[in-house]
Amino acid sequence: MTTANLILWIRRVRSYMDTHWADAIADQILKLGHKHLVASGITPSGDIHIGNMREVVTADAIYRALKDKNADVKLIYIADTFDPLRKVYPFLPDSYSEHIGKPLFKIPCPCGEHENYAEHFLQPFLQSLGALEINAEILRADEIYNEGKYTQSIINTLEQQHTIAQILEKTSHRKLPDDWSPFNPLCPRCDSITQTRVTGFNSKLQTVDMTCACGYTGTIPVTGGGKLTWRVDWPARWSILGVTVEPFGKDHATSGGSYDTGRKIAKKIYHYTPPHPIVYEWIMLKGKGAMHSSKGLAISISEMLEVLPPEVLRYFIIRSKPEKHIEFDPSTTLLNLIDEYDRMDISSRAYQLSQTKKAWHSNIPFKHIVTAIQVAGDTRALLDILERSGYDTVDTRAVLARAENARKWLDKYAPPYVKFTIQERLPQTTKSFSTKERQALLKLAEQLSEWNTPEEIHNGIYEIAKSITIDPKTLFRAIYVSLLSTTSGPRLGYFLASLDKDFLIQRFDQAAQEQKE
């Protein structure tokens, strides 16, 4: 084999072995160095939804992939608590208009139980991170600023603000106002960071002169006295924390966007090599477009964890390459997602990267549980059904946890076709039953009282079908129609055993009589 052929052959083999995207990215990153800091971050201005979660899970997948390759790697999550409230979102009372322009950590908690506005949305999210076993170090922007970590960078920034302004104007094709400053002072009187202006600064004393629309004029310390504007804050943060890898939404990725200006500012002003970018696409709500918590069009992570095990939620993100849109529909997508996860080859990389320590691999299809809980009256009955169908229920708590997921899902998101209800009255469609079907149903009504176990019922139905020479299929359908008004349903033996016998006898009797009309 010639060398050229060999190379071709290797390429082909490599393309056949499907490398998971997280490993491919990790390989690229490792070419840049062995030690890495993977950063992620979100502004907690509203419910943190599963769209936001893509950032953190993507970061975590890369973090885990790097770790598996023995890299020296750390994962951080930064909450942008210093960002201002931009408007009164629909979920806020009108009274919050007075807080517009204040940083989130300075605004009171909407429910009154958290330290501030930012924490109100951050706390449930951090709990979800725990459930997803994303062990990121949590940082809050207001703390980083107040601790003085930004101070020297802010001074550098102010000193070189003309250069920065040039980069911004040239790269993002926009004109900055004459009084533009990269620093947004926090007004000591009214807490606004959007109505303030920098009028001067002193590098030695590390102070800034400012005025505010509220009338305040004065000199404040740089440390804790305000924040850098986003497009400057981001590259400053990279250099301060030493970020080498960062996923971000496609909104930042465009040329002239904030990564584009950020990388130039990082190099020129902070002499820092910008982090390796990982651009990810958005999660769309099927038929409704992108998620926005501000528009009430979002599903929060905690809501999702009510109906999905954490490892499946991880898998939901990890199975798709970051640059792909994810169409999401909490009804059908979810139903198939769980089963897909359970069916996965456990040696596949997507599966491994989705794992949590508490994860439980089930051989019980979610669809089956969904059926079972609709039949079962209580927990014991549910476990019986599952055991009878030949499933392993030894890990009772895990089974019940999933049953609880299924119950909530049925309640909130399930499409009608997976739900069934025992019809209170005999369905009209029973009128079209044939004579044989009626005979069979009548016989069933007569014999039902003698049968006690699902097996007996099951076998009994076959016996009846045989004795009347009717196709079992037809009889099954007649029974389902009589009870549910649908042509199929849960496994009959157990299903009938779990229902009230007198009711069944009466119903089948009635269905058999109906022909008279």
Added chain:
RNA sequence: GGGCUGGUAGCUUAGUCAGGCAGAGCAUCGGACUCUUAAUCCGAGGGUCAAGGGUUCAAAUCCCUUCCAGCCCGCCA
């Protein structure tokens, strides 16, 4: 207006970087399991790779044009 990303079977998608017989899973249909349809196993059908053009012995893959979806160029992943 300028730019970024995606468009592959009914659905979710792999393969696009680096051209070499379009591959899965779900769903559907058929069969088997002489106790089952929403349990299990086996099998089948299903594709103008968004459209058109170009380069090439060879294009889903590279180049150009167009269409569709979403996004950025004002701090909403």
